[in-house]
Amino acid sequence: MKKVYLKDIAKDLNVSKTAVSLVLNGKGNENKISQETQQKIIEYAKKHNYIPNQLARGLSRGKSETIGLIIPNISDTFYSKVAGVIERKAKENGYTVLFSSSYENPEKEGELIQSMLNRQVDGLIIASTQQNQKEIDFLKKEKFPFVLFDRHYPSKNTDYVVVDNYDGTRKITEHLLNLGRKKIGLITLKPGLEPIAQRLLGYKDALATFNIDLDKDYIFEIEREEYIHEIEKAIQSLVLGKNPIDAIVFSTHYLASQGLRLLKKLNISVPEKVAIVSFDELSAFDIVDPPITSVIQPINKIGCSVIDILLNKIEGISEQGTKGIVLETKLEIRQSCGQ
Amino acid sequence: MKKVYLKDIAKDLNVSKTAVSLVLNGKGNENKISQETQQKIIEYAKKHNYIPNQLARGLSRGKSETIGLIIPNISDTFYSKVAGVIERKAKENGYTVLFSSSYENPEKEGELIQSMLNRQVDGLIIASTQQNQKEIDFLKKEKFPFVLFDRHYPSKNTDYVVVDNYDGTRKITEHLLNLGRKKIGLITLKPGLEPIAQRLLGYKDALATFNIDLDKDYIFEIEREEYIHEIEKAIQSLVLGKNPIDAIVFSTHYLASQGLRLLKKLNISVPEKVAIVSFDELSAFDIVDPPITSVIQPINKIGCSVIDILLNKIEGISEQGTKGIVLETKLEIRQSCGQ
Known part of the structure; x- marks a missing residue:
């Protein structure tokens, strides 16, 4: 039996992935999604054995102590070095990092974001293709903890760490x-x-x-x-x-x-x-x-700043609002x- | 509420992690784990809201089209380049790769193996610390698809790709x-x-x-x-x-x-x-x-051989038995x- 993904549900029911995700996260009502649509989505998910990691997340509201990291290309030493710093700092704080590369492909990046969410990460770090406005909007709306680095969306209000x-x-x-x-x-x-x-x-x-x-x-x-x-x-x-x-x-x-x-x-x-x-x-x-x-x-500063901001968000000890950090080069x- | 892990269950009930994993995978009987212990584990898991990804896996037997890759250190360019090859080859075959570093720490490596399994990967690729015999035995016994590379367990019969x-x-x-x-x-x-x-x-x-x-x-x-x-x-x-x-x-x-x-x-x-x-x-x-x-x-050959062997295992098209590949250096x- 093939595993059913969010996108499959969205496609088959002709609704948006965001709607599916909201409904399966128990946020259908507050986002004014019709009862009929909600019903349809939930039934479909059950019928096709959509293994509800998102649902599970919604139910448990626990923490997985895992962070997702999405970068353009792990073979690029800049990203592999920053990933190393992020991993070490995360480990010091009891978190594991899972990473994956988007290869500058916005569609692949979108899939990775969904896939990481399905795998119950507590937060996301993304060096974005800068072509995924929708996913970024979704994460913002959901108040899901995430930090952008290296590349961000200058027109959007998000947490980010970049260099000048x-x-x-x-x-x-x-x-x-x-x-x-x-x-x-x-x-x-x-x-x-x-x-x-x-x-x-x-x-x-x-x-x-x-x-x-x-x-x-x-x-x-x-x-x-x-x-x-x-x-x-x-x-x-x-x-x-x-x-x-x-x-x-x-x-x-x-x-x-x-x-x-x-x-x-x-x-x-x-x-x-x-x-x-x-x-x-x-x-x-x-x-x-x-x-x-x-x-x-400043590889080390980039990695440390990113993880600091993210962990503060995850653990709910950061102030309201977002933080944009621009670091100097040497x-x-x-x-x-x-x- | 804090998420409960396999190791927590094992520790609290004073049983082995392997036992917990087997029971939650529905393999308690065939592995001759007593009914009492099985009962204890299942009740504990339910009570503490252990979100049963493993159970889910057992239920759905679907595929997640995801591969887990565990390496010693992503900042080491050898591993980041091999990871790049593996990722590209996996992508060509419709698979996503999630990776994480063990930092030569066998305990961390063991946790990553469990964590990847919990996250429903279809197979694992490991450049091992060579100090995790138990986990390797567990994967073998479960017939879970995995390939070792760079470092393997010479005394064990597993699939591997190394250089001379x-x-x-x-x-x-x-x-x-x-x-x-x-x-x-x-x-x-x-x-x-x-x-x-x-x-x-x-x-x-x-x-x-x-x-x-x-x-x-x-x-x-x-x-x-x-x-x-x-x-x-x-x-x-x-x-x-x-x-x-x-x-x-x-x-x-x-x-x-x-x-x-x-x-x-x-x-x-x-x-x-x-x-x-x-x-x-x-x-x-x-x-x-x-x-x-x-x-x-031969970075490219290493990555390609690893992914070939693993995908054949996952998709059930490989012959019986294991494959050990030793590649030449130049x-x-x-x-x-x-x-």
Whole structure:
């Protein structure tokens, strides 16, 4: 027998997933869902043996001492490191963390949120695809404890912990400008996510401050999944083109390490011919050749802030309202920028 | 009201967790648990509102299309990369993966296994602390689908996927010996885990093959949690001691990168004065200064083999019996060994 999910009930009865969830959480009346619809949902759930974890949760109102963590990609060392901090801090407080990756897929993210709720987590931590307004609204309405990190919904009132992405790229770009570099390329990701948009803005504003006209041919926005292929074209165009650059800002650590790998392959001397800097780092950036100047995200602070806020919510000891924390990045000057 | 766990029931009634789990899974009779004990457990579970996910599982026998993955540490890039492969392959097959870290703590690992079972996963993947014989026996007896990877229980008949750790360090040590290095140190972890024991053995046998006497002062076994501090002493002793070495084998990627960092700090030229090689690698090992010669674990093959075996078990299409897969490592020669 196949397990029946909330979405199946919603689909088969032609009602919203939110309605199903509300009804099965005993919140149908207060949300003005008609008696008829409520009846229909409850009967369906019973008939199809919908194993009512949500119901169970509603009944017990106990705590599972478990937190759900949804991140874009566990193979990205930034997320795996933050996950490690969150896990250790949670453990100190008697909580277990279950995590899963959304792979930037909003539908998958929505399913993971539902799946975590079904598995009775006490709270959720989400580095969101930023395309799941509905689920976020649902969690808010339900007053379910959750904290967003890395990516949040700026237009919504939620708890979140992010870094100042704008300030970060602005700082590293200005550092290059102060060193006399003038033709500075940017290799970044295709827009869509707030942090990436902010990083682009920081780069642009740094140039503007130094009265340097923006050259659109110097900006390469790369498809995340295809970055290994696309970055090669970008590097070639920037360093071998008609008007070659003298520095490159990389907006993520994996773009920076792949970029350096390609510059080495082309025998372009770094930093003499092309200086490079990176937003975020890999743990080996201090021993690569040359060591890469980076703005560093405060991994430990991010993880600790997230778990602090969430546990306070879960245990009901936080104040009313929401908390938005924006953490500063730190410029770590190494040799790749020409100091 | 606090949620009641299996272990609470076991403790309060002074029976084993296994007994509780068997009874709540409706397997009390076939396992010859007395009617009295069964009654006691069931009444206690009802009274304390033990939300019977296990019971639910027993009732529905449905599938949750979810797999549990338990690893030692998500911040370790080896595990986060394997987790990424497993997650992507699982997704292709319609399964979601929930993961959590045991931090080498057998008790925590045991709790995670129970917690995943309570959360109705269809199967488990475990890189075990190798100190949870009981839970493994329980899973086997229950015929619950699970696969071990990276670390397994050699004396038990289970499905597993590991790499040939012995052959890996033997290969890199012999490579150094073939290049004329004779005084080869080993920096590794404190024994306890099978892969670490195998790596030590590979190093020893390589020396023996070249008729080189083992010098115990050349072997440093480091406490995992303290490696940043302890490795400094090891490096100093090896390179600045009375009888300095001319090469070092590091048995993990994080020992190797920290080791290189320290050698640089001491101005020891690599590979001229000290050649270094690493078991396993970081993604940046090809661009560090100098690029580090490593034996590489086949991350992709590990993840794919694990998920293949598990899904075949879950979907009941595998043959009877168990499958043990030992994958080969690959020697990647870079500059740090002196070629």
